[in-house]
Amino acid sequence: MSIDSGLSFNHMGIYVHDLAAMEAFYTAVLGFTVTDRGSLQGAAGPVQLVFLSRDPRTHHQIVLASGRPATLDYNPINQISLAADSLATLRTVYRRFVELGARDIDAITHGNAISFYVRDPEGNRLELFFDTPWYVSQPMKVPVNLELPEDELLAAVEAHARRLPGFCSRVEWEQRMHTLMSAS
Template sequence: MQLPHRSDLQFSHIGLYVTDLPRMARFYKQALRFTQTDEGDLGPVQLVFLSRDPNEHHQLVLATGRPADMAFNVVNQISFRVPDLGALRGFHDRLLAEGATDMAPVTHGNAVSVYCRDPEGNRLELFMDTPWYCEQPLKEPIDLGQSDEAILAQAEAIARRLPKFMSRAQWQAEVARRMQEDQNA
């Protein structure tokens, strides 16, 4: 039997149960610019398929059936990478305009993020990687009204305070080595 390689498994999509399917589909299409690729019924469940990648039929599927009185949301967060601070600011503004709540711009040292909640309380994170690694968890508020240079300088200063600070490239090489060891174990 051949053992699978790390590249044999790639994350593709996530599905969320929702209470208000039209509202949630509209939010993800308007705030995060997803395109609806399909919709339909599967027995009693209505589904909406959404993607931002033409190579993926869907990256997010919304399905009816979430109880309206759920006391606890099992979704910790859904995270989306953006290429730069300009895109992060643009999505921040779109999310606010579309009714996202609990907006919190932060830095983790290794990223600059915006956290918020969608209309049904699922936590979203939009983030931009920085060129550094530092231990996690780390979360400090950041002001997106500052210049790109000031934000990156603040993120780097925060990351440099920690003893394991290194470049992202160094960290990636170390993690690749550890993954290779795990694969061969």
């Protein structure tokens, strides 16, 4: 039995050091709502849980769980990505992070998206992005200025993307992926 059409990504859980600080960040800065909270017995003792969502149809998109080891040598989370519904929304959220004094904001394009990367209070890397109407072969990363007027920013991203391997419309790429995924 094939499972290719029966599954979709739904949520993720993050072990954290400071549950209250992480809850405050995800609710106040990124607009998540606490949908539930509680405690469960884990292998190493009680685990406090906070369930967060930005979608009223989805109980939780992120679960914050107490118990992140203080001695972990590296952060195992590569990134947590949030899609913006428009370039205007992305730019508004970007400005909010700038106003909050966030350091190390990395505004870039992947050709198929315009993104910025920033860290949450415990160093987890966040990607906030807006999909462009184009596709280019990945990986690809070029800095962008999110303060440019929207039409100038999109024109610059498109002009660069058109020079890259694999350039096509997002619709063409989605059709190729549909064919590829249907064949497997």
